[in-house]
Amino acid sequence: MTADSTPDDDDATGQDPVRRDFLSLVTLTATGVAAGAFAWPFLDSLGRGGADPQAAPVEVDLSPLAPGQQTVVVWGGKPVFVVRRDAQALAALQSPALDRRLRDPDSTEHQQPAYAANWHRSIAPEYGVMLGVCTHLGCVPRLSPAGDSPGKSNGGDVGGYVCPCHGSRFDLAGRVLSGSPALYNLPVPPYRMLSPTRLRIGDNPQDPGFALDSIRQL
Numbered sequence: 001m002t003a004d005s006t007p008d009d010d011d012a013t014g015q016d017p018v019r020r021d022f023l024s025l026v027t028l029t030a031t032g033v034a035a036g037a038f039a040w041p042f043l044d045s046l047g048r049g050g051a052d053p054q055a056a057p058v059e060v061d062l063s064p065l066a067p068g069q070q071t072v073v074v075w076g077g078k079p080v081f082v083v084r085r086d087a088q089a090l091a092a093l094q095s096p097a098l099d100r101r102l103r104d105p106d107s108t109e110h111q112q113p114a115y116a117a118n119w120h121r122s123i124a125p126e127y128g129v130m131l132g133v134c135t136h137l138g139c140v141p142r143l144s145p146a147g148d149s150p151g152k153s154n155g156g157d158v159g160g161y162v163c164p165c166h167g168s169r170f171d172l173a174g175r176v177l178s179g180s181p182a183l184y185n186l187p188v189p190p191y192r193m194l195s196p197t198r199l200r201i202g203d204n205p206q207d208p209g210f211a212l213d214s215i216r217q218l
């Protein structure tokens, strides 16, 4: 939730945007998105505010994810996007043309642990891990297919995220595009790699003591 915005809790449908948009993730299949690995009962724990920093860790098996696919898990009552980025996407994330369109391309704002303050905002470049909560007013962004992506006008048409509430756009590392209502990159939760194909959300790698509630904007 932004410090300088007034939340509008319900839209014209009378539904909480966070709940409504998280529900919509379930139906995301047309773009090769694997929206699974979360249980319906978790939806009842969704609400405004940050993820519970004391939440039990959640392990994610990455082996079913093909390049370009995403799975969504729930950690601390919030959706967490885990996306596998292909070679084209990784090249685009390093594109100076895309960098120029980003508000914080170098992750200078404290929106991630130090071990994810890099061009791919993650531990392993191939896998992006970020909280699926828009830093404007807390809706759940949607994975945007190639053809409607932040990199479109730069020839780096590899997809990204679009927030359905007010149109904020993010690249596949969760970096916000300039001109979006959201001012900050999507938060990266604490996590560590247990193996090349398995990660645990909620734990830091050995030493670094990063807590999600320390970030600039959740």
Ligand code: FES
Pocket (backbone or CB within 6 Å): 134, 135, 136, 137, 138, 139, 163, 164, 165, 166, 167, 168, 181, 182
């Ligand atoms: S909640 Fe407003 S753009 Fe995402």
